[in-house]
Amino acid sequence: MKTSQSRQIELNEYILNSMRQCVLLQSLSLDQFDKIVGSSHIIEIADNDILFEQGDALNNIYLLISGGIKLQRLSPTGDEKVFEIIRPGHTFAEAVLFLGGSKYPLSAISVSSSVVVAINAQCYLQLLNESNVLCMSLLAKLSQRLHKMVNEIDRLTLHNATFRLVDYLLSHVPEEQHQHTNIILQEPKNVIASLLSIKPETLSRTLKTLSKQGLIRLEGSTIELLEINKLRALISLT
DSSP, X not given: OOSSXXXXXXXXXXXXXXXXXXXXXXXXXXXXXXXXXXXXXXXXXXXXXXEEOTXXXXXXXXXXXXXXXXXXXXXXXXXXXXXXXXXXXXXXXXXXXXTTOSBOSSEEEEEEEEXXXXXXXHHHHHHHHHOHHHHHHHHHHHHHHHHHHHHHXXXXXXXXXXXXXXXXXXXXXXXXXXXXXEEEOOSOHHHHHHHTTSOHHHHHHHHHHHHHTTSEEEETTEEEESOHHHHHXXXXXX
């Protein structure tokens, strides 16, 4: 059951622009985009609220506008495994739709107050069925994204906890940023540890080590990256 009642809010210009820039919707014609907008709605959910649970019927695919969503599954022993943390501008649940699934294989839970666009799954699927051009364009965009994700998985699985953590921290920093900067962790540290497949105590120990080395400064949920170029050198594969 949902932990709290979701509240619908209006589609505004900012949200419409976010939808236009979304990978799944970039290739739509104006008429196709209008159909999607007409069948979509916005949901605002509180921190630690359940958007959908594993086994729920797949009625919508989602675009995150603000906040954060973790995709997780509980093991038979009751342990939580986080598979992905969705950030604003990213979509989720579309892979299940493309594979012909009718139920969500994971649960989606907010890690902070969040706003999502719920896109009617059947409306979107109908547009794909009606246009080969749209399918090919979408396939190209998703292939590019898949290639990037495969590279990221390789980086995370082949390297130690320090590499994984530094790579995660730098993923919040624009490539052109070279001066020190602050990032605010939107997710609890145990969630980040699960995402990086390391133990929470290993995460805490690694953060302290980086702090002692003068590479970062810790203050609650805020992490100041003091030496961005040195951090990038730590994860450089060249």
